[in-house]
Amino acid sequence: MRNKITKMLFLSLFATLMVSCDKKTEQKAVENQPKNILFIAVDDLKPLLGAYGHKDVKTPNIDKLAANGFVMQNNHCQQAVCGPSRASILTGKRPDYTQIWDLKTLIRDKNPDVVTMPQYFKQNGYETAAVGKIFDFRSVDKGNDSISWTYPYFNFKHKSKIGREYIKNKERVSYEVVNVPDSLTADGEVVRRTKKQLQHFAKGDKPFFMATGFYKPHLPFVAPQKYWDMYPLEDIKLPEVMEAPEGAPSYATQPSWELRGGYADIPKDYDTPISIEKQKKLIQGYYACVSFVDQQIGNVLEELDRLGFRENTVIVLWGDHGWHLGDHNMYCKHTNYEQSTKSPLIFSAGKDRIGETLSPTEFVDVYPTLLDLAGVKSPGNLDGVSLVPIMEKKVKSVKDVAVSQFPRDSDKMGYTFRNETYRYTIWIQDEMPFESNRNIDKAIIVDEELYDYAKDPQETKNLINEADYAAIKKDLKAKAEAYFKSQETN
Structure with a gap:
């Protein structure tokens, strides 16, 4: 009887050890796999998020990602406008190198041999795909820089009826409340196409670089009714400071060019003030669009989880620059002030890289950081540096400014x-x-x-x-x- 019990205990112990070994082997296999990259870009998203200490706007999905990731609290774009900012993050080079300072110059007209981030991952065995706004479409060819992608890019927002905004007014206005489901918006279509591409990746055995670019909260502020309802107009507050900095050069600020020049409901004359009521509606619309896009990001992350990709995928979420929301009597971007340059940057890269830093970081750092996290050797000619040492708490900072x-x-x-x-x-x-x-x-x-x-x-x-x-x-x-x-x- 005693021998029988001893034998049973031995078998039980052996089985436990085998299960433990299997789990360790499985874990090691996952760790040794090349890391996938989910690259989430959000147009005109300033760090007005819970993860950055702001409680006015509801962003539960981004905040959850940040709580389990690493937040760069003092991150800045290279130039606070879409084309130059995106050119810098995607090439790892500064604007004076790319020579993209505007919204009309093509990246490869100036640097035909530049190797973009997705292109470099592609050269290193990754499958690459893009949905939505990644490069600014005015800075690249019709294929969103065709050489960067394994799968052809289709800019549905500009080329098809699918996913276009539902604007009731015939004139272009700065904001609109719409009564349509999320799925019938441009960003709803970004979610659908991203899910489809992730499902395609799941059938293969290669690592992927998936770039997903959301259009909101860029003007016009168009979002379904339920997101506007989150922010009653009577609760909207104007900025504390609505004057230009004392002693600053007059040209350092800007008269809200983008807003005043393109929308029928906004005075085009710079000397005509935008009414307080209109400003509150603009702020309400921006908040609504941020919460709307937060939900779309949540939908993508949910699909990543469902497909079993999360553990082996590095996620980076970024907004291409900040946004003036009435501060210094300015709207939009286009300055060197804090509200314009400070941009959200969040990495999700494993349990050992959770936290935040106040150290200065920049978008040119994203390219080398993702290579480092993925275990891909850097080409060595990038203007930024890897932020992994900060994320792993080996150093407090990697640069002074x-x-x-x-x-x-x-x-x-x-x-x-x-x-x-x-x-x-x-x-x-x-x-x-x-x-x-x-x-x-x-x-x-x-x-x-x-x-x-x-x-x-x-x-x-x-x-x-x-x-x-x-x-x-x-x-x-x-x-x-x-x-x-x-x-x-x-």
């Missing part, structure tokens, strides 16, 4: 340098094409700006001439000079 820029009047370029506390902006007079490899001492500096986000987060005053900030200005100007010098080899 994030660098953004914006041109003005075709003869000025403003370069802005943001560290954890301050922003220093230097306006240099020059003729296009602009070049970063310049000597500050010889450059024609027409203006400078300095802001302290610890004491003045609303940028109410340019501190460049304040005696108390002389040492800070000197330090940041030296970092700017070092940056320009470093560009000589790029």
Whole structure:
């Protein structure tokens, strides 16, 4: 009897060990598999999210992704407008290299041999596909940079009736409440096509790079009724500061060009103020569109889970730049101020990479970071650096400043340098094409700006001439000079 019991215990122990070994083998096999990439781009999404400390807008799906991922709390775009920003993140190169400073220049007209992020993954054995807005369509060929994708890209929003906005008014207006299901919107179609592509990937055995680009919350603010209902108009508050920064150059701000120039319900005359009621409707519409796109992101992530991809997929979610929502009496982007350059950047890359950082980061860092997370060797000619050491808490920061820029009047370029506390902006007079490899001492500096986000987060005053900030200005100007010098080899 005793021998029988001993034998049973041995068999039970053996079975337990075998199950444990199988699980470890399974886990090791998953760890050794090439990582898939889900690259989620959101047009005009500022970090007005719970994950960034904002509670006014409801974004449960993005916040859940962030809670189980790593949030770059001090991330900045290279230039706060769609074409240049997307060109930089997708090539890993800064605007003065890509020479994309506008919405009409083609990336490959300037750099025909540049290797984009999806193209490089494709060269390294990945299948690549894009749905929705990834590159700005004005910066690439009709195939959304055809060479980057394994599967042909089809820009359904501009080429077909499927997924177009349902606008009741004949005139183009800045916002619209629609009574249609999510699936009949452009972003609903982005979800459907992304799901279909993920299902196709599930049938194969190659790693994938899936780029999904959502159109909202870009103007016009069009969303189904239920998302507007989340934000009663009486609860909408205007920004605290609605004046330009004291002592800033007049050209550093902008008169809401994009909003005033394209919508019948907005005064085109810059001297005519937008009514308070209209501004509240715009803010309400932006909030509604953010919650709407949050739900669409949730739908994509749900499908990723259903297909069993989540554990072996690196997810990166980003908004291509910030957005002025009435602050400094501005709407839209197109500046070097905080609300324009600061952009959401969230990675989901495993249980060992959860947290957040206030260290400055930039969109040129995304390309090398994804390569690092996927275990793909970097081409070595990228302007950014991997953020994985920060995510794995090996270092607190990988750079001193994030660098953004914006041109003005075709003869000025403003370069802005943001560290954890301050922003220093230097306006240099020059003729296009602009070049970063310049000597500050010889450059024609027409203006400078300095802001302290610890004491003045609303940028109410340019501190460049304040005696108390002389040492800070000197330090940041030296970092700017070092940056320009470093560009000589790029």
